[in-house]
Amino acid sequence: MEALTSRSKQVERKPMTWLERIYLWNILKGMMITFKHIFKKKATISYPEEKRPFSSVFRGLQVLNRDEEGRERCTACGLCAVACPAEAITMEAAERKPGEEHLYREEKYAAVYEINMLRCIFCGYCEEACPKDAIYLSETFAPANYQRKGFIYGKDELLIPNPLTHPEEYAKARGEHEPRTQA
Amino acid sequence: MFLLSEFWAFTIEKLVLIGGIISVSLLIAMYSTYAERKVAAVMQDRRGPNRAGPFGILQPLADGLKLFFKEEIIPNTSSRFLFILGPCLAMLTAMMTCAVVPWGNHVELFGRSIDLQVADINIGILFVFGVVSMGVYGIMIGGWASNNKFSLLAALRGASQVISYELPMGISLIALLMLTGTLSMRSIVEQQIQGGIWNVVYQPLGFLIFLICAFAECNRTPFDLPEAENELNFGYHQEYSSMKLGFYLFAEYINMFISSVIMATLFFGGYDMPFVNEANLSPNIAALVGAAALMAKAGFFIFLFMWVRWTIPRFRYDQLMNLGWKSLLPLSLLNMLITGAVVLLKQNNWRF
Numbered sequence: 001m002e003a004l005t006s007r008s009k010q011v012e013r014k015p016m017t018w019l020e021r022i023y024l025w026n027i028l029k030g031m032m033i034t035f036k037h038i039f040k041k042k043a044t045i046s047y048p049e050e051k052r053p054f055s056s057v058f059r060g061l062q063v064l065n066r067d068e069e070g071r072e073r074c075t076a077c078g079l080c081a082v083a084c085p086a087e088a089i090t091m092e093a094a095e096r097k098p099g100e101e102h103l104y105r106e107e108k109y110a111a112v113y114e115i116n117m118l119r120c121i122f123c124g125y126c127e128e129a130c131p132k133d134a135i136y137l138s139e140t141f142a143p144a145n146y147q148r149k150g151f152i153y154g155k156d157e158l159l160i161p162n163p164l165t166h167p168e169e170y171a172k173a174r175g176e177h178e179p180r181t182q183a
Numbered sequence: 184m185f186l187l188s189e190f191w192a193f194t195i196e197k198l199v200l201i202g203g204i205i206s207v208s209l210l211i212a213m214y215s216t217y218a219e220r221k222v223a224a225v226m227q228d229r230r231g232p233n234r235a236g237p238f239g240i241l242q243p244l245a246d247g248l249k250l251f252f253k254e255e256i257i258p259n260t261s262s263r264f265l266f267i268l269g270p271c272l273a274m275l276t277a278m279m280t281c282a283v284v285p286w287g288n289h290v291e292l293f294g295r296s297i298d299l300q301v302a303d304i305n306i307g308i309l310f311v312f313g314v315v316s317m318g319v320y321g322i323m324i325g326g327w328a329s330n331n332k333f334s335l336l337a338a339l340r341g342a343s344q345v346i347s348y349e350l351p352m353g354i355s356l357i358a359l360l361m362l363t364g365t366l367s368m369r370s371i372v373e374q375q376i377q378g379g380i381w382n383v384v385y386q387p388l389g390f391l392i393f394l395i396c397a398f399a400e401c402n403r404t405p406f407d408l409p410e411a412e413n414e415l416n417f418g419y420h421q422e423y424s425s426m427k428l429g430f431y432l433f434a435e436y437i438n439m440f441i442s443s444v445i446m447a448t449l450f451f452g453g454y455d456m457p458f459v460n461e462a463n464l465s466p467n468i469a470a471l472v473g474a475a476a477l478m479a480k481a482g483f484f485i486f487l488f489m490w491v492r493w494t495i496p497r498f499r500y501d502q503l504m505n506l507g508w509k510s511l512l513p514l515s516l517l518n519m520l521i522t523g524a525v526v527l528l529k530q531n532n533w534r535f
Binding site: 024027033035037038040042043044046 | 494
């Protein structure tokens, strides 16, 4: 019968030679191969001393952003909460008092801002929906916790450190990659 | 310093020796679990346990503690006495064989010459064989008491494998015994030391058959069908948890260690260090050197066990039985015939 393609290869069905039948020679060849693997380079990475590099668009833990003067950008408009498919974001707005202009950019700010990490699916819709570039997804993972309530992150855990008062922590929290939002 | 009567001196000496040998073999079995994981890892391009203690040295302790802390499950419908007896028998027969192995030359302490061997009986090898045959009981009782038809089938496979591979082992031993003329393990080692040539040179085929049968006796890949995870639901120790499972696994490693030591003793000169003339050293140092040589040889064999495990796939049950009965048994009979013929010829001054 004709072969269907021109790339087909006929399977060799030769009877086993004596050396193959006693199987010991093949065992020895196999053992040589495994022995050589002892001296090859290992593929393991010793986490947490070494970490694999992430791409620049990796979607990790959320971070609430500040501008260069250290004022919070979030205005509690609620677009991220509406965009979130898992309904993980909740917030309560408050009005800016006259003495607090260096803390918040606009007159409305989020007094309480909570993200429930157990619901969050790290899709990044909140980042795309925000009109003020106030929230973006960073490179860190959410660390493990023994209780469920430890996973509800409030504003103090999510807010990026102030670049004016804590510049090193701000730089560390920004990560190695250029932020996808404007600073 | 009060003078101990001969009886008490003997008893204390033997008790200390027994305690020492048991703890040494338990320690070596414990660290061969660690070595297994490390050797498996480096052969598979990864690193193995290196977090528990420096280089993962405390890993076996962590494993043992984990097994102690697990929940003891005894199935309701099984026979409780037999369920607990199974692993105990496996452990018992594994540990009893280390009583007749010569671990070193004699040591001179307190004016007495102490042999580093618990019991130098004149049927040494036969005792080892008898005890190893009793190891079948451990497997069978474990499979039966689980009240689980798959465990029972796996235990039957395991038992039949062990008894089918004892035959070629025994026959290749007979060929060796034709050369040495004695069953006592210490005499076999002494003959190899005095003759200067190890028995593996006289009996290469016998050694090969013995090695393959030792793999089968320890239920070790490629013959690990009774205890494989994906064969017959994990085999005869499926229903076991916590330390009873620990005993089964541990008994396998102790068996492995004892098989390596026996192979080293019978075929590779036991406590003989190859290029060192031991008569020049003081007796204690010579005994230490000899014991270290034996441990090195046993260590090489243990590494060989692990090396083969990660190289070949396991045999199917009918391939296993074919190998035991149709290949190894005729081969060992042939070996015995040839050895017998050569021994007779040599006695007859090479004339027919």
